[in-house]
Amino acid sequence: MLDSKIPSGKLDDKWVDYKGHCKLVNPANKRKMEVIIVGTGLAGASAAAAMGELGYKVKAFCFQDSPRRAHSIAAQGGINAAKNYQNDGDSVFRLFYDTIKGGDYRAREANVHRLAEVSSNIIDQCVAQGVPFAREYGGLLSNRSFGGTQVQRTFYAAGQTGQQLLIGAYQALERQVALGNVTMHARHEMLDIVKIDGKAKGIIARNLITGELEKHFGHAVLICSGGYGNVYYLSTNAMGSNVTAAWKAHKQGAYFANPCFTQIHPTCIPVSGDHQSKLTLMSESLRNDGRIWVPKNIGETRKANEIPEADRDYFLERRYPAFGNLVPRDVASRAAKERCDAGFGVGTSKQAVYLDYAAAILRYGKIEVSKQGLSNVSADQIIALGKEVVKEKYGNLFEMYAKITGENPYEVPMRIYPAVHYTMGGLWVDYELQTTVPGLYALGEANFSDHGANRLGASALMQGLADGYFVAPYTVGNNLADEIYNAAIPTTHPAFEEAAKKVADRIASLKNINGKQSAESFHKRLGKIIWDKCGMARNKEGLTQAIKEVQALKKEFWSDLRIPGEINEYNPELDKANRVADFIELGELMCIDALTREESCGGHFREEYQTPEGEALRDDENFMFVSAWENKGEHEWQLHKEELKYDVIKPSQRNYK
Ligand SMILES: Cc1cc2nc3c(=O)[nH]c(=O)nc-3n(C[C@H](O)[C@H](O)[C@H](O)COP(=O)(O)OP(=O)(O)OC[C@H]3O[C@@H](n4cnc5c(N)ncnc54)[C@H](O)[C@@H]3O)c2cc1C
Numbered sequence: 045m046l047d048s049k050i051p052s053g054k055l056d057d058k059w060v061d062y063k064g065h066c067k068l069v070n071p072a073n074k075r076k077m078e079v080i081i082v083g084t085g086l087a088g089a090s091a092a093a094a095m096g097e098l099g100y101k102v103k104a105f106c107f108q109d110s111p112r113r114a115h116s117i118a119a120q121g122g123i124n125a126a127k128n129y130q131n132d133g134d135s136v137f138r139l140f141y142d143t144i145k146g147g148d149y150r151a152r153e154a155n156v157h158r159l160a161e162v163s164s165n166i167i168d169q170c171v172a173q174g175v176p177f178a179r180e181y182g183g184l185l186s187n188r189s190f191g192g193t194q195v196q197r198t199f200y201a202a203g204q205t206g207q208q209l210l211i212g213a214y215q216a217l218e219r220q221v222a223l224g225n226v227t228m229h230a231r232h233e234m235l236d237i238v239k240i241d242g243k244a245k246g247i248i249a250r251n252l253i254t255g256e257l258e259k260h261f262g263h264a265v266l267i268c269s270g271g272y273g274n275v276y277y278l279s280t281n282a283m284g285s286n287v288t289a290a291w292k293a294h295k296q297g298a299y300f301a302n303p304c305f306t307q308i309h310p311t312c313i314p315v316s317g318d319h320q321s322k323l324t325l326m327s328e329s330l331r332n333d334g335r336i337w338v339p340k341n342i343g344e345t346r347k348a349n350e351i352p353e354a355d356r357d358y359f360l361e362r363r364y365p366a367f368g369n370l371v372p373r374d375v376a377s378r379a380a381k382e383r384c385d386a387g388f389g390v391g392t393s394k395q396a397v398y399l400d401y402a403a404a405i406l407r408y409g410k411i412e413v414s415k416q417g418l419s420n421v422s423a424d425q426i427i428a429l430g431k432e433v434v435k436e437k438y439g440n441l442f443e444m445y446a447k448i449t450g451e452n453p454y455e456v457p458m459r460i461y462p463a464v465h466y467t468m469g470g471l472w473v474d475y476e477l478q479t480t481v482p483g484l485y486a487l488g489e490a491n492f493s494d495h496g497a498n499r500l501g502a503s504a505l506m507q508g509l510a511d512g513y514f515v516a517p518y519t520v521g522n523n524l525a526d527e528i529y530n531a532a533i534p535t536t537h538p539a540f541e542e543a544a545k546k547v548a549d550r551i552a553s554l555k556n557i558n559g560k561q562s563a564e565s566f567h568k569r570l571g572k573i574i575w576d577k578c579g580m581a582r583n584k585e586g587l588t589q590a591i592k593e594v595q596a597l598k599k600e601f602w603s604d605l606r607i608p609g610e611i612n613e614y615n616p617e618l619d620k621a622n623r624v625a626d627f628i629e630l631g632e633l634m635c636i637d638a639l640t641r642e643e644s645c646g647g648h649f650r651e652e653y654q655t656p657e658g659e660a661l662r663d664d665e666n667f668m669f670v671s672a673w674e675n676k677g678e679h680e681w682q683l684h685k686e687e688l689k690y691d692v693i694k695p696s697q698r699n700y701k
Pocket of ligand 1: 082083084085086087088105106107108111114115116117118119120121122123124205206232233234235268269270271280281282285286288289325465466487488489490501502503504505506508
């Protein structure tokens with residue numbers, strides 16, 4: 045049975061009690077303890093900065109040329125915190141409740157409550173670092189709404205929240221680098237975990253410029269390597285995001301939890317053809333003011349602006365009057381797919397719906413007229429004033445849309461469609477963020493912990509920074525206190541030698557296949573299988589077929605892959621092949637997980653299990669658990685279950701009506 049190490053006591057007291065009673069490492073000992081951090085996105089950079097500040101000897105790794113290029117930089121919309129600055133009824137409990145409900149009751153209460161508790165500290169920390177959050181005219185921090193909530197608790201920096209937060213974390217990290225507490229290894233890719241006596245004691249990393257393999261010791265290893273949405277090939281993730289670090293940890297004994305829980309984001313620029321290798325997100329913040337609709341008539345030929353109100357179906361507002369356009373992502377995505385599948389889609393592919401700003405422009409224009417005390421204002425002037433307000437709030441997103449599509453979203457509605465965006469699954473961790481391998485931790489999107497079967501918008505940045513700045517420094521310390529008697533192990537230890545040889549052998553095997561097909565082409569084929577059969581809707585037949593198809597693809601990959609260039613040089617094709625090999629194995633596990641979970645919940649929509657209205661139908665009696673998979677060898681996994689107990693919240697059928 046999995047031990048999630050949830051502290052006893054009342055929900056609100058658990059984290060406070062934990063911090064009051066966890067073991068500490070004294071400053072002199074901290075200087076002797078080495079901590080490896082794989083990844084320097086928001087989770088890793090904040091963890092490295094915090095652990096460095098505490099005095100640990102930190103070695104941080106990332107595969108980009110700078111921590112500033114982590115995928116976190118792409119985050120647009122915002123970060124949640126229960127500050128209740130709007131006095132609109134928010135509280136720690138409400139953020140906790142919304143997150144549990146938004147995740148369709150498949151997350152751990154204790155972790156989520158802790159997340160809500162520390163959310164306010166994150167904002168204070170970032171403001172102190174100088175993160176330029178948007179402010180009201182009077183100087184107070186501004187908030188907007190994200191899906192699945194009825195309050196405004198999302199802090200933002202225009203459409204560049206991730207970038208600004210990452211610069212804050214990066215500065216904190218660089219300060220520790222300058223002080224000598226953190227050593228930064230950019231352009232290094234972790235390719236295996238080194239275990240000694242069952243504990244994680246280091247990593248093997250490949251220098252991506254020279255191809256050289258390096259051995260690094262750590263008393264603890266923190267995996268902060270982000271999510272695996274790119275298993276689908278087309279996603280909104282950064283091109284480099286991959287599962288390799290988490291997958292290597294999995295192969296070394298760390299259980300992989302809920303791998304099939306992926307998030308499909310409703311507002312992305314639709315796929316435009318076969319040539320594409322990337323999808324672009326239009327931030328969820330756009331659902332604050334934009335209205336989503338399709339024509340009421342199948343085969344509508346008029347342009348969007350020519351279709352009168354009476355012939356428009358604002359399907360989210362119609363189906364979910366209480367939350368309207370701000371229903372959670374899984375619900376909004378499915379509703380858009382349902383309309384398109386029923387033939388109401390727009391654009392040439394008919395796989396898109398409209399996101400319309402006309403009403404918001406008019407509304408804001410009228411407010412400006414009133415604010416500025418103007419009279420005798422023409423309709424055109426009102427619209428011009430409204431456009432200015434919209435530009436201030438969402439200007440960079442509108443510009444991005446215009447550049448990609450060639451259309452002006454101030455004049456015509458945007459066309460959007462759901463796309464793969466985030467992975468709720470990841471390495472299984474206990475309350476301390478420790479995996480099933482002692483000494484090995486997972487933070488940020490790399491773990492499975494807080495979002496259940498569907499993450500609410502603006503909660504990933506919150507979780508990554510909560511894990512890095514506020515949780516891991518206590519929980520990792522609690523375990524390092526027992527390591528003070530253990531001196532650093534030299535990397536000449538046989539375990540390091542063996543691990544390095546294993547990595548070198550695998551790279552050589554990949555290179556020596558000498559086949560005909562590129563890693564990219566395999567990736568694309570894998571993505572299609574997983575999207576078609578383990579995407580927005582899944583069923584038993586499709587998943588069973590997908591498992592066979594992925595297994596066959598793996599066989600073909602290992603017999604017909606071609607990697608140009610050499611091993612001991614800068615070779616992005618080799619890097620990619622290594623990652624695709626892991627994605628293929630993960631793809632198989634995702635389908636197995638989706639097949640085994642015979643219910644629908646959050647982003648996991650099994651077509652066989654739905655309500656008469658087409659909503660996800662959970663089966664709490666049989667599936668109220670986290671699926672944690674243990675790797676048992678080629679194509680083999682064993683399922684372990686972590687029962688989910690709801691002591692405070694009573695699970696019910698999610699209702700956003
Ligand atoms: C377009 C977009 C917009 C988003 N907007 C928002 C938003 O507004 N609000 C919100 O809350 N969330 C948002 N998200 C989600 C959020 O951005 C991510 O969940 C979050 O940034 C992940 O942070 P992370 O630190 O866990 O991982 P990442 O930022 O992905 O960082 C991963 C790090 O791990 C390193 N790494 C990976 N593998 C290895 C390896 N093998 N060896 C060495 N290093 C490795 C990388 O180099 C990198 O430094 C958005 C996501 C996308 C795709």
